[in-house]
Amino acid sequence: MKASGKGAMVADSQSGLQYLGKTLNYIALIAVSILLLIPFLWMIATSLKPNGEVMSVPLQWFGSKIVWNNYAQAMTFLPFGIFIANSLIVGIFGTLLTLLTSSLSAYAFARLRFKIRDKLFLAYLATLMVPQQVVIIPMFLLMNYFGWVNTYQSLIIPWAFTAFGTFLLRQFFMAVPFEFDEAARLEGATHFGIYWRIILPMSKAGLATLAVFTFQTYWNNFLWPLIIVNKQNLMTLPLGLGRFQGQFGTQWNLLMAAATISVIPALLLYIFAQRYIVAGIQFSGLGGR
Amino acid sequence: MVIDPVAVSGMKEGYFDRLRRKMGHSEGWVAFLFLLPNLAGFLLFILVPIIATFGLSLFQWPLIRAPKFIGIRNYLQLFTADSGFGRVLLNTLYYVIVYVALNLVVSLATAVWLAKKRPGQNIFRAAFFLPVLVTPVAIALIWQWIYNPSYGLLNFALHAFGITGPNWTGDTRWAMPALIFMSVWELFAYNMFIFIAGIQGIPVDLHEAAFLDGAGAWMRFWRITLPMLSPIIFFGTTMTLITSFQTFDQVFILTNGGPGEATNILGLFVYNNAFQYFRMGYGASIAVLTFLLILTVTIVQFLFQNKWVYYESVR
Numbered sequence: 371m372k373a374s375g376k377g378a379m380v381a382d383s384q385s386g387l388q389y390l391g392k393t394l395n396y397i398a399l400i401a402v403s404i405l406l407l408i409p410f411l412w413m414i415a416t417s418l419k420p421n422g423e424v425m426s427v428p429l430q431w432f433g434s435k436i437v438w439n440n441y442a443q444a445m446t447f448l449p450f451g452i453f454i455a456n457s458l459i460v461g462i463f464g465t466l467l468t469l470l471t472s473s474l475s476a477y478a479f480a481r482l483r484f485k486i487r488d489k490l491f492l493a494y495l496a497t498l499m500v501p502q503q504v505v506i507i508p509m510f511l512l513m514n515y516f517g518w519v520n521t522y523q524s525l526i527i528p529w530a531f532t533a534f535g536t537f538l539l540r541q542f543f544m545a546v547p548f549e550f551d552e553a554a555r556l557e558g559a560t561h562f563g564i565y566w567r568i569i570l571p572m573s574k575a576g577l578a579t580l581a582v583f584t585f586q587t588y589w590n591n592f593l594w595p596l597i598i599v600n601k602q603n604l605m606t607l608p609l610g611l612g613r614f615q616g617q618f619g620t621q622w623n624l625l626m627a628a629a630t631i632s633v634i635p636a637l638l639l640y641i642f643a644q645r646y647i648v649a650g651i652q653f654s655g656l657g658g659r
Numbered sequence: 660m661v662i663d664p665v666a667v668s669g670m671k672e673g674y675f676d677r678l679r680r681k682m683g684h685s686e687g688w689v690a691f692l693f694l695l696p697n698l699a700g701f702l703l704f705i706l707v708p709i710i711a712t713f714g715l716s717l718f719q720w721p722l723i724r725a726p727k728f729i730g731i732r733n734y735l736q737l738f739t740a741d742s743g744f745g746r747v748l749l750n751t752l753y754y755v756i757v758y759v760a761l762n763l764v765v766s767l768a769t770a771v772w773l774a775k776k777r778p779g780q781n782i783f784r785a786a787f788f789l790p791v792l793v794t795p796v797a798i799a800l801i802w803q804w805i806y807n808p809s810y811g812l813l814n815f816a817l818h819a820f821g822i823t824g825p826n827w828t829g830d831t832r833w834a835m836p837a838l839i840f841m842s843v844w845e846l847f848a849y850n851m852f853i854f855i856a857g858i859q860g861i862p863v864d865l866h867e868a869a870f871l872d873g874a875g876a877w878m879r880f881w882r883i884t885l886p887m888l889s890p891i892i893f894f895g896t897t898m899t900l901i902t903s904f905q906t907f908d909q910v911f912i913l914t915n916g917g918p919g920e921a922t923n924i925l926g927l928f929v930y931n932n933a934f935q936y937f938r939m940g941y942g943a944s945i946a947v948l949t950f951l952l953i954l955t956v957t958i959v960q961f962l963f964q965n966k967w968v969y970y971e972s973v974r
Contacts, residue, residue, distance in 0.1 A: 396779075399772075403786035406844070410789065412812050413801045425810045475697035483678065484690035497705050501905045501953060503929045503946045507939055508711035509704065531700030544674060561689050590794045592908040597934050608796040612912060615800055622804050629797040636792040640785060647792070651849060652856040 410633065417441070417626035424623045437623070444627040447618060452603060453610035454635070456522075460606055461588040464526045468584045469577060472535030477565045479536065480543035481551070491540075494533040502593065510597055524598045525606070529588070535580050538653055542576030543569050575649070582643045583650035589635070607632050712950075715943035722937040733944035743920060744928070744945075750835065751924045755903045758839045762899055766847040767892070770854030771880065787848040795845065799912035802841045803828065806913075828914050831921040838922050842909055850895045857891035858884060886969040893968045897960050904953050925949050 416424060417440055419433035445451065478484070479491050509528055518524040550568050559567070570577065592608040599605060605613065614628050640647060716733055720726035737744045773784060790798060805812045806827035814824030827837040861884065869879050885892075907926035910916065916923035916931075929949065933942025 399783050403783050407786055407789070408812070409798075409801050409805055409844075412805065416804065427810070429810065429812065429815045471697040471700060474693045474695075478690045478693035481678070482686045482690040482693065484687045487690070490694075493706075494701070497701075497709070499901060499953070499957065500705075500709055501901070501946075501949060503905055503907075503926060504712050504950045505705060505708035506929075507715060507933050507943050507946060508708035510934070511711075511939065512703075512708070527700070528704045531697055531704055533701070533705070536697060548677065561686070561693070565693070586792065592794070592796050592911075593930065596911075597930075608794045608908070611794070611796045611800065615803075615912065622807075622810075625800060626804065629800050632797045633793050636794070637789065640789065640792055644781070644785070647788075648852055651852045 413626045413629055413633070416623055417630045419623050421621075421623065424621075440623050440627040441631070444614075444624045444631070447624065448610055448614050448628075449602070450607070450610060450628060450631055453605055453607045454631075456525075456604060457589055457607040457635075459522060460525045461585045463522075464530055464588040465581050465584045467526065467530040468532060468535050469581060471531055472580065473539050473570060473573075473577070474565070475536045476539035476543050477561075477569060479540045481564070481569070482561070494536055497533050498537070506594065506597065509594075513598055518598075520599055520601050520604055522604070525595060525604075526588075529591070529594070532584075535584065538580050538583075538650075539573065539576055541653075542573040546572045575646070578643070579646045579650045579653065582639070582646040586639070586647070607635075712943045712946050715940050716947045718940040718943075720939040722939055726940065729940070733941050734948075736941070737944060737948070743923070746920050747923050747925060747928045750920070750922060751904065753835060754839060754906065754922075754924055755900065758842055758903050759896065759899050761839065761843045762847050762850060763892070763896060765843060766850035766895070767854055769847070770851045770858060771884065773851070774855045774858040784848075784852075787851060790845045791848050795908035796912050798841070798845050799909045802837075803913055806837055829918050831918050834914050834918060834921045838910055838913055841913065842903075842906070845909070850899060853891060853895050854888065857888045861887045889968045890970055893960070893964055897957060900956055900960070901953055904949060904956075925952075 415431050418436045418438070419440075420435060420437050423430070423433040479487060513519055513524045513528070516524075546569055550572070551564050554564050554568055589606075590608060591606070592612065595606045595609045596612070599609065602613075611628055611632055614625060618624055715726075717728060717730055718726040719729045719733070769787065773780065773787070808814060808824070808826035808829065811824075811827070813827065817824040825833045827833050865883050865887070866879055869883055874882065905926050906924060907930060910922055910924060910927055911930070914922045916927050925945065926949075929942050929945045932938050932945060
């Protein structure tokens with residue numbers, strides 16, 4: 371009895387320590403999370419302050435009143451509605467085009483036999499390492515030659531043929547068992563039929579991962595739109611934000627309102643597509659293993 | 660780039676043997692049709708521009724006039740006459756080395772911390788991850804405001820500890836550290852997620868066996884987690900190096916290379932020469948050197964990997 375009582379006490383104090391450790395860990399996690407989010411909280415706080423109170427010493431988290439009107443004002447200075455619409459157009463069409471071309475080529479690399487398959491695939495992979503700066507000057511000259519400067523197609527088309535998409539989908543396609551192809555074949559399906567009715571539906575997670583990843587890349591791209599677009603009605607959101615800074619560089623409440631507007635889509639995307647975002651990162655990080 | 664086809668294929672060996680058995684004859688023309696849309700775009704928009712950049716770098720081309728072949732004179736000018744280039748190279752190395760080192764330490768530490776499954780983990784991970792998702796332009800704007808010398812949040816916080824903060828982005832000594840700090844805050848969670856996946860892939864019985872042998876948490880980190888994770892750390896280091904050599908958005912908005920030349924780095928230098936001064940050939944020669952620099956660093960990385968990267972013997 372005595373011994374078991376003592377044992378229970380030890381176990382008790384151990385679980386007590388564990389409990390304490392867990393609690394401290396949670397407190398630390400919460401503290402660090404808040405610390406990491408402070409820049410965003412400060413952005414929102416600034417975006418709601420009245421004009422005269424943005425630059426005041428000592429700093430206050432909240433102004434004397436909450437000025438929602440800053441958002442309306444930011445939107446009237448520059449057409450953020452148009453910028454968001456442009457970013458959506460570029461992001462959505464870019465993603466669709468990427469999904470289509472990558473999935474077709476991925477099918478060839480995963481399911482078809484042809485002579486130079488492995489060499490060609492390595493050539494694709496090698497270009498993953500090439501920096502954007504290396505292609506961007508000839509790309510600009512090419513767009514100039516096509517007469518595509520200041521067009522949607524120049525924002526969308528050049529970046530829709532990524533080796534990454536082909537690589538990612540190929541790995542997902544290879545995970546689909548051959549038995550499904552064979553069954554379809556016995557029923558007389560063509561390769562396009564197998565691709566469309568078997569491989570694609572069975573690789574939805576891969577397609578979603580690539581879609582989210584691609585959309586994100588298009589949505590955030592800044593350098594290329596900066597080079598290829600200078601008409602306000604074609605500007606994407608990052609470009610519009612950059613322009614806003616140039617014109618209203620000292621009106622921090624309006625600038626932060628504009629920044630907040632640009633953060634919201636990222637937040638929404640994360641809430642609805644967290645799984646695929648994480649999958650995409652981990653895929654790229656693990657080199658497809 | 661050295662690529663191991665088996666590792667890259669990610670499949671047990673024999674996938675393509677089975678493909679040959681199941682599919683029979685070669686299907687060149689079908690494959691060609693499937694490849695055509697992607698391959699055409701790939702050739703036109705990726706492969707041709709890569710090659711063209713090398714060609715362009717041998718020309719003088721101010722865009723408004725016809726290009727003129729000048730051999731390697733762009734390169735000669737960069738190394739002998741353009742005093743700015745040496746500064747840009749040093750700045751870039753400063754940025755890359757400090758940024759990559761900090762990024763890896765922070766991402767590894769937080770990955771170990773967050774890898775353990777616990778209730779509410781998705782909320783914490785989301786908080787860590789939000790900066791990665793937000794447009795870099797917005798991030799740089801927010802930090803420009805935080806770094807503001809008179810009304811910025813950072814100097815206000817430092818003031819509470821009796822420290823008078825500098826003019827972060829306006830002081831030649833502080834602009835680069837400010838840029839690096841912002842970049843680490845913005846992007847470390849990307850590697851963190853990669854490392855979390857890696858840590859969760861380490862077999863639990865390894866840890867259990869070590870635990871039973873009396874190894875503490877610290878020991879287990881050095882003797883198990885780190886060696887088992889080293890291939891992924893290697894990959895993360897390589898990718899972070901490659902991307903950090905190309906940094907543009909953040910520096911363009913935060914400091915635009917200033918004050919003076921204090922934060923002028925290669926990405927900005929290429930942009931300014933090609934698209935501000937419209938020196939296409941000269942810009943291309945800088946792009947080529949950037950590429951060669953990245954290639955060299957990557958090759959060196961691969962050459963030294965067997966010194967510290969632990970690969971499980973192939974099963």
